[in-house]
Amino acid sequence: MxxxxxxxxxxxxxxxxxxxxxxxxxxxxxxxxxxxxxxxxxxxxxxxxxxxxxxxxxxxxxxxxxxxxxxxxxxxxxxxxxxxxxxxxxxxxxxxxxxxxxxxxxxxxxxxxxxxxxxxxxxxxxxxxxxxxxxxxxxxIVPGYSRPAGQGVLKIAFDGDAVLFSDEAERIFKQHGLAAFTEAESAAAGEPLPGGPFKAFLEALTHIQSEFDPDNCPIRTALVTSRSAPAHERVIRTLRAWHIRIDEALFLGGMAKAQFLQAFGADIFFDDQATHIGPASSLMAAGHVPHGVANETPASS
Incomplete structure (x- = not known):
């Protein structure tokens, strides 16, 4: 803010x-x-x-x-x-x-x-x-569907790694695979992840939310991540350490995100991977965050 x-x-x-x-x-x-x-x-x-x-x-x-x-x-x-x-x-x-x-x-x-x-x-x-x-x-902002400009709660959904958090964990996954990623995240469960490019934006949303009664807040946020247990714990502890409010957290374990985002009713979804943004853009506004290991060219990685 x-x-x-x-x-x-x-x-x-x-x-x-x-x-x-x-x-x-x-x-x-x-x-x-x-x-x-x-x-x-x-x-x-x-x-x-x-x-x-x-x-x-x-x-x-x-x-x-x-x-x-x-x-x-x-x-x-x-x-x-x-x-x-x-x-x-x-x-x-x-x-x-x-x-x-x-x-x-x-x-x-x-x-x-x-x-x-x-x-x-x-x-x-x-x-x-x-x-x-x-x-x-x-x-x-990629071409696609825009929800009618109506009233109601503003709903914003975020991917985790390379968006809210740094890409350090995703880099391990890309380079060494799921087993190494899971092992590393379990070992570091108590260590907060470094912030990603959207940490400060989520903090600003949380600050605005704090001005309203939680039962009548006009903003609702969601974390929609491909992580699953046991890699969920580090995420939860990170948000707790940051004193950041997240209203819904979906740990999908690699499932496609689009239908879950539709069920949440997202007005916009931010993700670093174009493979998730494409399907989402047919249902809501979608913002590709070209940050982190998933967006590096082979020559620069």
Whole structure:
């Protein structure tokens, strides 16, 4: 949570917030000038919600007259000129988003830290990798299904290793197999895992949750991990040591995650492995976290 403002600050790209696939296709096939002309010609055409729109709506609904708990900031590769359509759409959808950075084609990730963002969501994998390397929680919002932007509890699900936790345990699994992983985790059950890129974001969510009665909290979190007993103990003890609240923990022992995420009702799911993100993206917003051993190329591992 931004220590200066006391708010949870989310940076989001225009392509994650709105459906800009038609516009992006113009850019990909005809170039920047054609894209700019297209956006200006259509600047009065309201953009439809994108994959992360419902998530943003629910995040902003955490604010009330007494307290602004969440701020969403637009970080866009558009120019101010072409970004007018985006701001017109923000106004049409009545989203209280007032701060933005338009970078005219350059990567906007460098403004993540300047705005004090706790999380950066983008459709551009390279921007996400750069933000992660700079120490900010970040995820690539992949094309897929977006839940209707309704009311109700905000539900966020996380993978464990390389997302909430470091990838030290997953690295043992990748290099030496399940038996070695299980043995190592059992031996280290009492030692808290090092934090991963989303630890601070989960801490910020926990801080907001603490302001509400647990029976009527507008946020619910879940850990959805491929771990199973006996590797569960280190995870539980780690969260306890961090004083972090997690509402539901699913230890799936290698089972596919998508149906469990659907049963939880996740608004968004964060995972470091694309094999889990793909199936999930057809059911909810899904953010790929390109961090850790699962995302290293053979030459760099």
């Amino acid at each position: 931004n220590t200066h403002s006391g708010k949870l600050v989310i940076g989001i790209s225009s392509r994650a917030l709105f459906d800009l696939e038609a516009s992006h296709a113009v850019f990909e096939t005809e170039g920047r000038e054609a894209y700019c002309n297209y956006q200006i010609e259509h600047e009065d055409d309201v953009l439809e919600p994108g994959v992360a729109f419902g998530l943003v709506r629910k995040l902003l609904a955490l604010n009330d007259q007494a307290r602004e708990r969440v701020e969403v900031i637009l970080l866009s590769r558009n120019s101010a000129d072409t970004g007018l359509r985006v701001f017109n759409s923000i106004a049409h959808h009545d989203l209280p988003i007032t701060r933005a950075a338009f970078t005219s084609g350059d990567s906007p990730w460098r403004y993540v830290a300047a705005f004090g963002a706790d999380l950066f969501l983008s459709a551009d994998p390279e921007d996400v990798r750069a933000a992660l390397a700079a120490g900010c929680a970040a995820a690539t």
